[in-house]
Amino acid sequence: MPLGGSTTAANTFGSAIVNWELFSFGKLRKQNEAAGALYDKSVSDKDAYILNLKKILSERYIVLLYNDAKLQWTEKNAERLDDIRKITSGLSASGLRPAADSLLASSSYVQAMGEHDKWNGLKTLPLSSYWNCTVMIPSIIRHQPDGLPIPQKLV
Numbered sequence: 330m331p332l333g334g335s336t337t338a339a340n341t342f343g344s345a346i347v348n349w350e351l352f353s354f355g356k357l358r359k360q361n362e363a364a365g366a367l368y369d370k371s372v373s374d375k376d377a378y379i380l381n382l383k384k385i386l387s388e389r390y391i392v393l394l395y396n397d398a399k400l401q402w403t404e405k406n407a408e409r410l411d412d413i414r415k416i417t418s419g420l421s422a423s424g425l426r427p428a429a430d431s432l433l434a435s436s437s438y439v440q441a442m443g444e445h446d447k448w449n450g451l452k453t454l455p456l457s458s459y460w461n462c463t464v465m466i467p468s469i470i471r472h473q474p475d476g477l478p479i480p481q482k483l484v
Contacts, residue, residue: 396452403448407441414438 414434421431 393452396448400445400448400452403441403445407438407445410434410438410441 414431414437417426417431417434420426421428
């Protein structure tokens with residue numbers, strides 16, 4: 330039979346190892362849970378960033394559609410006012426209408442052309458903004474099944 334001291338020492342050593350393993354296991358488990366929570370947070374942050382980029386892209390696309398519609402309208406309006414200008418110019422040259430009518434029609438036409446140029450510039454601006462936004466978005470985001478479709482005429 331061993332001396333009482335050696336049995337106690339072996340028991341204490343074994344007990345300390347078991348306690349340390351339990352403590353280490355609990356600590357590792359909590360670190361694993363913290364790492365999982367940090368990973369979930371980073372995935373959530375990435376998803377929020379992607380959603381914000383999709384929002385910006387869709388807003389710019391809507392502005393582009395609006396500007397395109399206004400550009401088409403101002404183009405038709407300018408054509409109409411040019412026809413009126415030509416008619417009033419001819420009537421004025423023949424003496425059937427006062428020259429002021431011709432000047433008024435020319436002024437309206439020039440104003441319509443200015444509006445057309447304005448909307449042409451506003452249409453071109455979102456295209457450059459669209460390009461800057463799509464360069465920032467990695468291709469993996471643009472090809473997600475739930476992603477907004479990229480209009481083919483803009484790519």
